Amino acid sequence: MNNEKTFYHEYEIFSKRTPSSAFQHQFSLLAPNEEMALIMAQENFMRREPVADIWIVNRKHIKRMNAEEKMTLGRLENKEYRTTKGYGYLKKKWRQYEQEMLDEKEILSWGGERK
C-alpha cells in the first residue's frame, strides 16, 4: 500500500442540518485534497437538504478497530447500576416510607435512639 503517491484520497464526509444538531456521518468520496472534497461533497450530496456545517476527514486519519480490538467491546449484563432502570425500585420504597405512620415511636427515633 502506498497511498501517499496516489492522486486521489478517500474522504469521509460529516454534516449537520442545523447549527445546534449533531454531526452525522453521510458518505465517502474520492478527491485530491480537502478543498476539492468540500466542494464535491456540498454540490453532489447536499443540494436538496439544508446544511449548517460540513466536516471533511481523510480516511487514513481515522483510527479504526481491528478484529482483535473489537473483542474489547464485549460486556456482561450485570450492570443495572449504570442505568436508570437499575433504580426503579426506589419509587416503591419511597412510597412505602411516605405511607408509614408518623407515630410517637417514629418521632422519638429521630433523636438518635434505635427503634
Place this chain on the structure above:
Amino acid sequence: MSDSVMSPEYTEAVKNLLFQLADDDFMYSFRGSEWLGLAPHIEADIAYSSISQDTMGHAAMYYTLLENLGAGKADDLAHFRPASERRNSILTERVNGSGYYLETPHYDWAYAVTRSYFYTQAKKVKIDSLCESSYKPLAEIAVKVRMELYYHRLHWETWFKQLMSSTDVAKKKMNEAIALVLADFGDVFSYGQQKVAIESNGLIGSEEALKQKWEMSIEPLMTSLQMQMPKIPDQLVKNGRNGEHTKDLEEGLTTLSEVYKFDSAAAW
C-alpha cells in the same frame, strides 16, 4: 462435575480455589475504587472506575458460587471475613501509595498501571485455563469473565506501553513500580497449601504452567520496549493463599466493610 456428585474433598478444593479467585478480584477492585476522582484526567478516571466495577462484578460471581456451595452469604463472605481468612495475593491488597483516600492521598499512578497490567495479564492466563475447569459452574463463569478481560487487558497494556515509551521521569517511576509489583508477585500463581488438591482435581492449570504462560504472554511487549523480562521471585515473604497478609489488608478491610457492618440487615 456437577454439585450433586461431588466428593467432600473435591468440594473443599473448589471452595479453596474460589476464595483465592474471589478475594483477588475483590481486593484488586477495592484498591481500584480508591482511585476515584484521583486518576490523571477525567476520562482515565471513568475508565478505571468502570474496570473496577467490572472486576467487583467478577468477584461477586465467585462469591455467589461459594454461596451456592454453602459457604455463606456472598455479601458476608466479601465483608465479614477477617484478614487471616482471606486468600488473595498480597499484591492485590497493597495500598495505592502514601496517604489515605479522604486525606492527602499521594497515590502512585505508575504503580497502579504496573500492578494492573501484570495482574490483568495473570488473570487472563488463569481465566483461559479456568474455561477448561473440571468444575462446570466455574468454567461457565470464566467464559463470561473472559469477555470483559479483553478491554481490561488492552487498557492497561496501552498505559504501560505509553508510560514506558515516555520521558525519563516516567520510565524511572515505572521501573520503581515494576520492582515493587514484582516483590509481591510470588503468590499470584501460588495455590498455597492447596496446590495438590487444586491441581490434581483438574480445577485449573498448574502453578508452573500458568507462570510460564504469563511470561510468554508479556514477552513480546517487553521485547518491543527493549526491557528485561520481569522475574517472579521464588522465595515468598508472605503467601496470601495461606492467609499470610500485610497490615494493608487489615486497614483496607476495616474501610471497605464499615458501611456494611453498620447495618448488615439493611436492604440496599
